[in-house]
Amino acid sequence: MSTLTSLPAWSALAEHAEEIKATHLRTLFADDPQRAERYLAEAAGLQLDFSKNRINDLTLTLLAQLAEESGLTKKVQAMFSGEAINHTENRSVLHTALRSSSSTPLMVEGKDIRQEIAATLVKMEAFVDAVHRGEWRGYTDKPFTDIVSIGIGGSFLGPKIMAESLKPYWHKGLRCHYVANVDGTAISEKLKQVDPETTLFIMSSKSFTTQETLTNTLTARDWFLAKGAPDKAIGQHFVAVTSNVPAAVQFGIDEENIFPMWDWVGGRYSMWSAIGLPIALQIGFGQFRQLLEGAEKMDQHFQSAPLERNLPMLMGLLAVWYTNFFDSASHVILSYDHYLRGLPAYIQQLDMESNGKGTNDQGDGVDYHTGPVIWGGEGTNGQHAYHQLLHQGSGIIPADFILPLNSHNPLGRHHAMLAANCFGQTQALMSGKTLEEARRELEQKGMAADAIDALAPHKVMPGNKPSNTLLMNKLTPATLGALVALYEHRTFVQGAIWQINSFDQWGVELGKVLGNSILDDLESDTPKLDQDASTARLITIFRKREI
Numbered sequence: 448m449s450t451l452t453s454l455p456a457w458s459a460l461a462e463h464a465e466e467i468k469a470t471h472l473r474t475l476f477a478d479d480p481q482r483a484e485r486y487l488a489e490a491a492g493l494q495l496d497f498s499k500n501r502i503n504d505l506t507l508t509l510l511a512q513l514a515e516e517s518g519l520t521k522k523v524q525a526m527f528s529g530e531a532i533n534h535t536e537n538r539s540v541l542h543t544a545l546r547s548s549s550s551t552p553l554m555v556e557g558k559d560i561r562q563e564i565a566a567t568l569v570k571m572e573a574f575v576d577a578v579h580r581g582e583w584r585g586y587t588d589k590p591f592t593d594i595v596s597i598g599i600g601g602s603f604l605g606p607k608i609m610a611e612s613l614k615p616y617w618h619k620g621l622r623c624h625y626v627a628n629v630d631g632t633a634i635s636e637k638l639k640q641v642d643p644e645t646t647l648f649i650m651s652s653k654s655f656t657t658q659e660t661l662t663n664t665l666t667a668r669d670w671f672l673a674k675g676a677p678d679k680a681i682g683q684h685f686v687a688v689t690s691n692v693p694a695a696v697q698f699g700i701d702e703e704n705i706f707p708m709w710d711w712v713g714g715r716y717s718m719w720s721a722i723g724l725p726i727a728l729q730i731g732f733g734q735f736r737q738l739l740e741g742a743e744k745m746d747q748h749f750q751s752a753p754l755e756r757n758l759p760m761l762m763g764l765l766a767v768w769y770t771n772f773f774d775s776a777s778h779v780i781l782s783y784d785h786y787l788r789g790l791p792a793y794i795q796q797l798d799m800e801s802n803g804k805g806t807n808d809q810g811d812g813v814d815y816h817t818g819p820v821i822w823g824g825e826g827t828n829g830q831h832a833y834h835q836l837l838h839q840g841s842g843i844i845p846a847d848f849i850l851p852l853n854s855h856n857p858l859g860r861h862h863a864m865l866a867a868n869c870f871g872q873t874q875a876l877m878s879g880k881t882l883e884e885a886r887r888e889l890e891q892k893g894m895a896a897d898a899i900d901a902l903a904p905h906k907v908m909p910g911n912k913p914s915n916t917l918l919m920n921k922l923t924p925a926t927l928g929a930l931v932a933l934y935e936h937r938t939f940v941q942g943a944i945w946q947i948n949s950f951d952q953w954g955v956e957l958g959k960v961l962g963n964s965i966l967d968d969l970e971s972d973t974p975k976l977d978q979d980a981s982t983a984r985l986i987t988i989f990r991k992r993e994i
């Protein structure tokens with residue numbers, strides 16, 4: 448038995464889960480008229496209604512006990528104070544420092560990182576303002592109209608999705624494009640849309656070794672020169688964000704055009720650093736700061752609020768509750784806001800790359816489930832598709848519904864309809880429809896008794912499906928910052944309970960290495976073909992393709 452499953456709270460939760468499984472959410476609501484008020488928590492402009500979860504007060508007490516026995520509070524402090532909690536890479540985990548307004552020195556390897564952070568923000572601000580004012584221009588003296596941001600993983604999804612989410616705040620006259628995939632189509636299609644004289648390229652790579660990013664940047668540079676730009680214009684049109692300055696310089700980026708980031712920021716947690724430069728260019732530096740401020744408010748809440756009011760703790764512990772005691776293997780994020788349609792993909796990377804681990808901190812294989820599959824999409828679209836599985840599928844898929852109370856585009860009844868759909872879905876998941884209700888409905892339609900017998904069972908919706916509803920007054924840089932920080936800390940809480948390192952990603956390495964040796968075989972005149980039979984065959988088919 449692992450140290451986690453032998454904790455007293457774990458067995459107590461297992462026992463308690465049996466009681467809860469025998470209780471319908473309808474009953475929990477009927478038995479407790481105050482439930483909706485009591486299971487509502489607020490922080491940093493976000494309201495969480497967690498009353499439609501399969502819990503009661505005892506569940507919360509036992510989850511709090513689990514947090515206590517797992518040393519959660521100490522682990523939170525260890526992260527914020529800069530301990531090297533990413534122990535497999537011997538690194539601190541300090542994305543929270545990037546949005547902190549504190550001036551108390553924060554030392555990492557003998558250096559106060561607050562100063563480096565502040566200096567980088569100053570450099571970013573000066574750059575953003577210079578581009579916006581048209582002072583930093585293209586080689587033919589025209590102001591920039593387009594930014595092409597090249598990066599992948601954490602160096603792509605954060606900037607792209609956050610900028611997309613904040614479209615109402617965009618700086619006029621500047622468009623950002625994002626290229627990640629090594630598929631030549633990705634960059635070709637972007638380059639068709641831009642003019643070399645008015646395009647600025649940002650190469651974002653923490654390591655500066657990522658195949659996709661290096662390849663796409665070289666292609667962009669070749670295109671730029673092939674379109675007639677002089678060599679000396681590269682400095683004006685190509686900037687980089689990286690923690691590997693020597694590699695960027697060697698690659699040909701001017702040293703003064705490099706924005707630093709650091710080892711203590713994980714890729715999927717890096718949008719708050721200079722990796723967020725495309726966001727800042729797109730929405731302006733003042734609003735980029737508001738994004739940071741919103742996140743800082745959530746950080747403060749996470750560190751100080753009591754567990755029963757603490758949004759990230761509640762959401763993280765609820766995820767553990769369903770993953771480990773209800774065998775739930777996935778979690779769905781449903782954005783009821785068109786601007787937030789990319790958020791599920793962002794959280795997918797954040798959570799699955801963080802908690803998709805099967806080895807615990809002691810180096811042993813875990814004997815319990817860890818990171819569930821995170822997926823989702825945009826409401827109401829999903830209601831006409833995969834919500835079927837949420838309502839009538841055989842398992843439990845906990846859902847997060849996210850809704851701003853005000854729209855940036857308040858058109859007639861649209862927003863009330865959107866909200867009604869959102870709330871209606873949470874209600875349907877919770878209450879479902881019984882056989883009697885299904886039968887009554889069909890009787891009222893005048894259906895014959897034998898037809899009712901045949902059809903009614905298919906119309907039954909078990910309900911009892913858990914969901915959270917997250918509300919904010921309006922989607923702004925500050926509320927978006929708080930929302931993303933909330934999910935970061937939710938991810939942390941789960942990893943802390945599961946005793947895994949949420950901050951490394953060794954699992955992505957092997958495929959990269961194998962990919963490189965396969966690339967040699969695809970391109971070489973004398974391929975080794977020393978792979979397994981299937982892979983060797985695939986290589987041979989590719990080599991023999993008709994061109």
Ligand SMILES: O=P(O)(O)OC[C@H]1O[C@H](O)[C@H](O)[C@@H](O)[C@@H]1O
Nearest residue numbers: 600601602652653654657714955
């Ligand atoms: O920023 P880079 O060093 O180019 O890394 C880009 C991405 O690639 C890696 O494979 C990791 O899985 C990601 O966590 C990372 O964000």
